[in-house]
Amino acid sequence: EAQVTQNPRYLITVTGKKLTVTCSQNMNHEYMSWYRQDPGLGLRQIYYSMNVEVTDKGDVPEGYKVSRKEKRNFPLILESPSPNQTSLYFCASSPERTSLSHNEQFFGPGTRLTVL
Amino acid sequence: DQQVKQNSPSLSVQEGRISILNCDYTNSMFDYFLWYKKYPAEGPTFLISISSIKDKNEDGRFTVFLNKSAKHLSLHIVPSQPGDSAVYFCAARPRGGKLIFGQGTELSVKP
Numbered sequence: 001e002a003q004v005t006q007n008p009r010y011l012i013t014v015t016g017k018k019l020t021v022t023c024s025q026n027m028n029h030e031y032m033s034w035y036r037q038d039p040g041l042g043l044r045q046i047y048y049s050m051n052v053e054v055t056d057k058g059d060v061p062e063g064y065k066v067s068r069k070e071k072r073n074f075p076l077i078l079e080s081p082s083p084n085q086t087s088l089y090f091c092a093s094s095p096e097r098t099s100l101s102h103n104e105q106f107f108g109p110g111t112r113l114t115v116l
Numbered sequence: 117d118q119q120v121k122q123n124s125p126s127l128s129v130q131e132g133r134i135s136i137l138n139c140d141y142t143n144s145m146f147d148y149f150l151w152y153k154k155y156p157a158e159g160p161t162f163l164i165s166i167s168s169i170k171d172k173n174e175d176g177r178f179t180v181f182l183n184k185s186a187k188h189l190s191l192h193i194v195p196s197q198p199g200d201s202a203v204y205f206c207a208a209r210p211r212g213g214k215l216i217f218g219q220g221t222e223l224s225v226k227p
Contacts (some may be wrong), residue, residue, distance in 0.1 A: 004159070035217075040125070042205060043160070043217040058214070090159050104150060105215065107159030 002027045004108035006091050012114045013081055021076045021111050023091030031094045032074040033058065033105070034066065036087040043090065049074055081115040088112050119143045120208050122218035129225050135193040137221050139206035142187065146208040150215070151180060151191050154203040163204070164191070196225045 004025045013019055025032065033048035035058075045058030049068040063085055065077040074093075078085060089112075092105040121140045129135045137151075147168040152160035166173040166180045166189075173180050179192045189208075193200055206218045 033214075040219055042120075042122075042219040043207075045214060048214065092159075104152075104162035104165065107152075107161065109157070109159050 002106070004091055004093055004106050006089075006108040006111050008111060009109065010112045012116065014116050015082055016080050019078050019081060019113075021078075021089060021091075021113070023074045023076065023108060024072050025074075025091075025093040025106070026072065027093060027095075027106065028071065029093035029095050029106075030071070031105075032068070033092050034064070034074070034076045035090045035092065036060065037090065037110075038087050046076070046089075081113075083115050086113060086115050118219075119146075120206060120216050120218040122204075122206060122221045124221050125219070126222045126224070129196045129223065131198055131225055131227050132195045135191075135196040135200065135223055135225065137191040137193075137204050137206075137223065139189040139191075139218050140187060141189065141208050143208070143210065143216075144187070145210040145213075147211045148209050149180070149182060149189050150207045150209075151178075152205045152207060152217075154205065154220070160205055193223075196223075198225050198227050201225045 007022045030051045034046040035043040044060050047066040049055045091108040094105045119142050150165040151163040153163045154160040164175050164178050166182050171182050181190045201224050203220045203222045205220045207215045209215045
């Protein structure tokens with residue numbers, strides 16, 4: 001089954017404790033990205049990657065890191081989480097970003113993160 | 117600045133009636149528009165899209181209308197069903213650019 005998976009689905013942590021949210025897709029997609037969803041703000045892009053070893057900042061990258069060592073995986077790293085990073089996070093992938101505007105993105109199920 | 121705006125956070129409609137979800141945008145360079153649907157505890161899923169060269173696209177009960185002069189996009193669901201209850205996000209992208217999402221509208225379809 002073609003899908004985007006994220007782990008964990010739920011996480012409660014404390015300020016300053018490093019964490020990683022994993023994301024994996026089995027569709028051989030080049031493009032992957034991370035979003036956070038907050039009330040009244042919709043989905044905002046954190047980071048994206050157009051292919052292996054190519055990553056770039058989205059609209060709200062502060063406090064986050066990513067890596068793209070393999071095509072299928074795109075982990076989101078919070079080196080020192082803070083309460084303002086409490087949010088619902090989504091990973092997404094698509095075949096490519098630029099040349100085909102109609103390509104929709106496929107989203108993972110989401111990770112609910114609470115930072116105390 | 118919010119380039120894609122959904123000004124109604126919520127909408128309640130009776131089953132069988134029409135649901136109209138609205139979206140406004142400010143960037144005239146957007147060339148493709150999409151609607152996503154999101155159920156609780158799930159990720160958004162693609163619903164329907166429209167290119168800027170068209171003014172209407174229909175897929176079953178779902179129709180998207182694009183008014184470029186007004187920079188306005190709407191999604192019509194006819195007839196509405198309880199299973200349509202979800203959060204709907206509109207999104208837009210300029211050619212070669214990234215997808216920008218609106219804030220979302222929560223639709224509730226009452227039996």
